[in-house]
Amino acid sequence: MFKTIKHYGRVTLENLKMSILTTLEYPANMIGWLLSNPIQFLIGFATIQFVVAEFGTIAGWGYGQLAFLYGLSVISHALSMIFFVQGWFMGFYVIEGEFDRYLLRPMNVLYQFFFTGFNLIGITDLIPGICVFVYGCIQIEFEWSVYRVLAILALLIGATLIRGAIYLIIGTTSFFTKSVNDFGAYTQELFDKTTMYPLTMYPEGVQLVLTYLIPIGWVSFYPISELVGVANGRFAWQGAIWVTLGVGVLTFLVAALFFRWGLTKYESAGN
Amino acid sequence: MAVIQVEHLVKDYKIAKKGKGLKGAVKNLITNEKQVIHAVRDLNFEIEKGEIVAFIGPNGAGKSTTVKMMSGILTPTSGQVLINGKNSQKNRKEVVQDLGVVFGQRSQLNWDLRLGESFELLRHIYQIDKKQYEENLEIMNDILGINEIINTPVRQLSLGQRMRGDLVAAMLHSPSVLFLDEPTIGLDVDGKYAIRKFIKEINQVKGTTVILTTHDLGDIQELCERLIIINHGVLIEDGPLNELIDRIAPYKNLIVEFYDETCVKHPKAELFFHEENIGKYRFMKKDITAAQLIQEISEQIAIKDVTIEEATIDDIIRIAYHKE
Structure with missing residues (x-):
């Protein structure tokens, strides 16, 4: 067990090193993303700011709380x-x-699929996220404590796992459909519309679906509403932050099993 | 014990039956008829340690499918492949630890980085001992001169150099079995020569069992003691090249040029062509040697010139492919 962890850890470091080297091979690419990605999210946030300025709140969420939600x-x-x-x-x-x-190769296939190349370009998304989050924290005068730091870490791990699991489940359908779909555009659309705004602004039917069927509600809305203390609809759970972590692990396990089944349908390519 | 055992291996693909035109397309949506393609049907063979086996067949014969099942990439519909006694689906990780695979048409090297980075990564993936790794690289350098290109980015390598890189990558962890899928495809004469030399040497030095698919008959002639021919997913020949030649083409042709139009017959050779001063004889190799035949004919009539025709490996393979 310890040996396996050490093996995977070592390979992960090596992969990380290679990803950094690869990214450095094409610096212009990085700069391009560094300009376009933050702009995309900052404009997204500006829209929210406009709505709040016009109407005061969205589903009971004030400006600072929305920034907090959007940022995370x-x-x-x-x-x-x-x-x-x-x-x-x-x-x-x-x-x-x-x-x-x-x-x-003598390693887990799913591990290799995700971790052979780290997408360091993703860091360009991190920058606007952190900016808006810090701005939100200041606006609502968020009080930091050890518990809250741990809670936010747990929330981020859970949320990232849920997102990853949903990408994986949607992607795995390719083993059955055998078609080259770029799932990026519409998964991003789905997540943008559902995680960056309060879920309670949607009808209850939609809330129900996004709580139990597609667990997107757990990515940001439920845990963050608990953290900032805002009303979060009738489907919310107590201790939502830790539920998020659990939902993350669980959906990822389900996704991994689905992937494993899909992989047995893998047909390789001609020659 | 055999290194590779292929037992009752079957692979079926289901493909949707497509109707013609718009009408057919609409019908497909409703009926969704499936057609089963039998890519590999009940294949059985064994390969012993240290053999170099050519695995050949026409395009679409099921070669790649079989190699992919042997290396654990594809799941067989039924039957199994054992490598060193282990099932390549159930014990995938253990099996591939002892397997090297090179696909001529694609590379496992990192396109953007220097060749050496790909090797370093493989060292960690296969957990190769540092000392062993350096020793292996040294051996590879002796055979393939890999040190000349180890610091070049893979995207800047020529096809021949890239292929050398891929061979080294596949052998770094000292696998006992090496699968090569069309390793010499698209290479120039020097490139082919280097690859063949490499295969021969690792087979001799390390005792690596090599299975290669190829359309290059030079590869077969230079490397392989044994041929496995499949067509339509069925094994049609399995044996040494010489035996196959003797069986498919047990005869030779002797073409004799005489001084005039007279010609003689011979009891052990069939005169199947005679025009002007040229006579063509076909004789069985087991009945008489060419030298004997020439001597016996020349005892009766003066000979000006002779040519001996033998079925080339191309002919043999073509005949084997078309055999039912």
Whole structure:
């Protein structure tokens, strides 16, 4: 067990090193993303600011609270981009036979799929996330404590896992459909619309679906509403932060099992 | 014990039956008829330690599918492959630890970085002991001159250099079995020569068992003691190259040029062509040697010139492919 962890840890470090080297090979690429990604999220936040300025609150959430929610959402989005973005491109891997190589190496295939290349470009999403989050903290005069730091860490891990699991589940369908779909655009759309605003602004039917069927509510809305103490609808749970972590681990396990089943349907590519 | 045992290996693919045109497309949506393609049907063979085996067949014969099942990439519909006694699906990680695989048409090297980085990563993935790793690189350098290109980014390597890189990458962890899928495809004469030399040497030095698929008959002739031919997913030949030649083409042709139009017959050779001063004889190799035949003919009539025709490996393979 210890040996296995050491093995995976060592390979992860080596992969990280190679990802850094690869990113440094193309500095212009990084600069391009560094300009475009933050702008995208800052404009998104500006929209919220406009709505709040016009109407006062959104579903009972004030301006600072919304910034807090938006900021943490973008941070977990950025983390999922760094670690799990490959899920978006699963169709390509399936059709092009890219899993061949992973299947030929003596390590877990899912581990290799996600961690052979770290997407360091994802860091460019982290910057606007942290900016808006810090801004929100100042606005609502968020009181920091050891417990709250741990809670936010747990929340981010859970949220990142849920996002990763959903990318993985959607991506795994490629094993069955055998088509090259770029899942990026519409998963991003789905997450943007549901994690960056209070869920209670949607009808209850939608809330129900996003709580139990697709557990997106747990990515940001439930745990953060508990953290900042805002009303969060009738489907909320007590201790939502820790539930988020549990939901994250659970959905990821389900996604991993689904992936494992999908992989047995893998047909490689001609020659 | 055999290094590789292939037992009753079967692979079926289901593909949707496609109707023609718009009408067919709409019908497909409703009926969703599936057609089963039998890519590999009940394949059985064993490969012993240290063999170099050519695994050949026409395009679409099921070669790649079989190699992919042997190396654990594809799950067989039924049957199994044992490598060193272990099932390549159930014990994938253990099996691949002792397996090297090179696909001529794709690379496992990191395109953006210098070749050496890919090797370093593999060292960690396969947990190769540092000393062993350096020793292996040294051996590879002796055979393939890998040190010349180890600091070059992979994207700047020529196809031949990249192929050398891929071979080294596949052998770093000293696997006992090496699968090569069209390793010489697209290479120039020097490139092919280097690859063949490499295969021969690692086979001799390390006792590596090598299975290669190829369309290059030079590869087969230079490397392989044994041929496995499959077509339509069925094994049609399995044996040494010489035996196959003797069986498929047990005869030679002797073409004799005489001084005039007279010609003689011979009891052990069939005169199947005679025009002007040229006579063509076909004789069985087991009945008589060419030298004997020439001597016996020349005792009766003066010979000006002779040519001996033998079925080339191309002919043999073509005949084997078309055999039912």
